Amino acid sequence: MSDSPLVQLSDLTVDFDGRFTCREVNWAIESDQHWLICGANGSGKSAMAAIIAGFGHVESGAMDIVPERVGLVSFEAQAELIEAERRKDDADILDVISEGTPVSEIIAATCVDPELADRLTFEFGLDGLLDRAFRKLSTGESRKVMLIRALTSDPQLLVLDEPFAGLDSRSSAALGRHLVDVAETVPIVIVLNRVDQRPDFITHVGLVVDGRLSEQIEVTDTAALGEVMQLVHLQASDLDVPPPDPDSKLPDLVPGEPLVRLTSAAIRYGETVIFEDLNWTISPGEHWQVSGPNGSGKTALLSLITGDHPQCYVNDLVVFGFQRGSGESIWQIKQFIGYVSTALQWEYTVGISLRNVIISGFYDSIGLYNKYTDRQREIAHEWLAVLGMQDRADQRFGEQSYGDQRLLLIARAMVKHPPLLILDEPCLGLDEVNRQKVLALVEIICGGSETTVLYVSHDTADRIRGMDHNLMLGDSLRSA
Numbered sequence: 001m002s003d004s005p006l007v008q009l010s011d012l013t014v015d016f017d018g019r020f021t022c023r024e025v026n027w028a029i030e031s032d033q034h035w036l037i038c039g040a041n042g043s044g045k046s047a048m049a050a051i052i053a054g055f056g057h058v059e060s061g062a063m064d065i066v067p068e069r070v071g072l073v074s075f076e077a078q079a080e081l082i083e084a085e086r087r088k089d090d091a092d093i094l095d096v097i098s099e100g101t102p103v104s105e106i107i108a109a110t111c112v113d114p115e116l117a118d119r120l121t122f123e124f125g126l127d128g129l130l131d132r133a134f135r136k137l138s139t140g141e142s143r144k145v146m147l148i149r150a151l152t153s154d155p156q157l158l159v160l161d162e163p164f165a166g167l168d169s170r171s172s173a174a175l176g177r178h179l180v181d182v183a184e185t186v187p188i189v190i191v192l193n194r195v196d197q198r199p200d201f202i203t204h205v206g207l208v209v210d211g212r213l214s215e216q217i218e219v220t221d222t223a224a225l226g227e228v229m230q231l232v233h234l235q236a237s238d239l240d241v242p243p244p245d246p247d248s249k250l251p252d253l254v255p256g257e258p259l260v261r262l263t264s265a266a267i268r269y270g271e272t273v274i275f276e277d278l279n280w281t282i283s284p285g286e287h288w289q290v291s292g293p294n295g296s297g298k299t300a301l302l303s304l305i306t307g308d309h310p311q312c313y314v315n316d317l318v319v320f321g322f323q324r325g326s327g328e329s330i331w332q333i334k335q336f337i338g339y340v341s342t343a344l345q346w347e348y349t350v351g352i353s354l355r356n357v358i359i360s361g362f363y364d365s366i367g368l369y370n371k372y373t374d375r376q377r378e379i380a381h382e383w384l385a386v387l388g389m390q391d392r393a394d395q396r397f398g399e400q401s402y403g404d405q406r407l408l409l410i411a412r413a414m415v416k417h418p419p420l421l422i423l424d425e426p427c428l429g430l431d432e433v434n435r436q437k438v439l440a441l442v443e444i445i446c447g448g449s450e451t452t453v454l455y456v457s458h459d460t461a462d463r464i465r466g467m468d469h470n471l472m473l474g475d476s477l478r479s480a
Contacts, residue, residue, distance in 0.1 A: 006031045012061035022211045034188045039208035040235035045191045053159045071155030073146045085135040100133030111152040120148045123174035140166035161191040195232045227433045233388040234440035241448040242382035244417040254321045258283045263316040267300050287446050287453045292473030307333045338413030341424035355380045355393040361412035383411040403434025422454045
């Protein structure tokens with residue numbers, strides 16, 4: 001390892017034309033390191049890579065980049081080169097239609113290793129396209145040209161943003177082989193959405209969350225690496241909520257009726273008023289985030305809805321079509337609710353497998369005491385696949401990390417597809433990676449099921465895509 005890093009970013013904030021900002025980035029890249037940058041779509045992975053390639057406007061902090069030659073491959077750089085070719089046509093004052101710069105000249109413009117360029121051109125299947133205008137290539141073909149330019153420019157640092165995107169299998173294999181050779185002498189930073197494409201030479205992984213490099217781990221730290229890989233899996237956009245069991249179908253609700261309606265609701269203990277004059281309606285498909293400081297009545301409000309608070313009978317409260325206090329049983333209410341809280345996790349101490357934890361949700365039990373069906377077992381395995389735990393089905397619940405236990409309990413609550421899923425401070429006690437895993441799972445549920453989600457948190461920073469309704473408890477009640 002060198003005495004000083006190849007790249008050093010210190011408390012760096014960089015703006016990209018007002019479209020995105022990376023904030024408070026602290027990152028050192030040594031000459032013998034190879035980094036994988038991962039994160040959700042829109043998290044700022046590409047922006048993070050662009051910073052070390054010299055792009056963006058530095059607003060604060062310090063940046064020291066030693067390499068003079070940085071080989072960059074990115075969608076933005078690809079588009080910029082194509083646009084430069086189009087501008088050449090616009091600048092032509094002659095009444096002649098330009099054919100554009102041929103591929104051979106585009107490659108030669110930065111190439112210092114013609115022999116390598118010839119080999120890569122053949123392996124990427126571009127040898128028959130050298131005379132074609134660069135701007136007339138397909139997206140995949142122009143991406144190959146960008147790769148050849150970067151790899152043959154004698155780079156001191158390679159920055160590759162989704163280098164395998166748009167490549168056919170032959171070209172992907174050729175690129176993978178060549179990167180293994182390059183990694184022996186050149187540090188590489190690679191951005192990937194599909195972390196299963198992670199090359200074996202990667203030494204470090206950086207997780208980007210909301211424009212911040214929130215985690216930096218060595219791949220030798222297998223526990224931390226597993227947590228990050230699971231998070232990236234949950235943040236994948238193609239994950240679907242497993243379907244319900246048709247044989248465990250809940251009774252139908254009255255069409256057009258709200259799930260919950262409170263009118264001038266209040267909770268008082270003697271002269272102490274927790275809240276009052278609360279008018280609130282939760283309609284099917286409206287995902288709500290309830291926030292407020294400690295003591296503002298969040299948990300008390302939930303217990304009104306679930307029927308666990310004695311004052312639910314002295315309030316004007318309609319839940320799932322039942323006017324509270326009209327002779328309904330608490331189980332008629334609870335069958336329509338999935339519930340997750342820290343208290344539930346403390347209570348769930350039975351020593352059963354992950355599979356059976358999820359199956360227990362069909363029976364609303366802590367532990368599993370019923371004979372389950374083959375379909376229920378299949379659904380449990382589908383949920384484990386969503387969570388990235390399919391290889392742990394037979395492991396014990398108590399052996400899992402605190403964060404993974406929370407994910408399993410959310411899956412348990414969702415397995416029946418209840419009309420209302422209540423998550424009471426689901427991120428409480430979790431570190432940043434596990435907090436992000438919970439938020440990612442909630443986003444999957446909000447976007448891929450008919451279950452209405454009620455998410456309760458004192459932390460207004462827990463913003464969830466698809467959750468557009470907010471109720472703030474405190475000195476003055478606000479809803480939107």
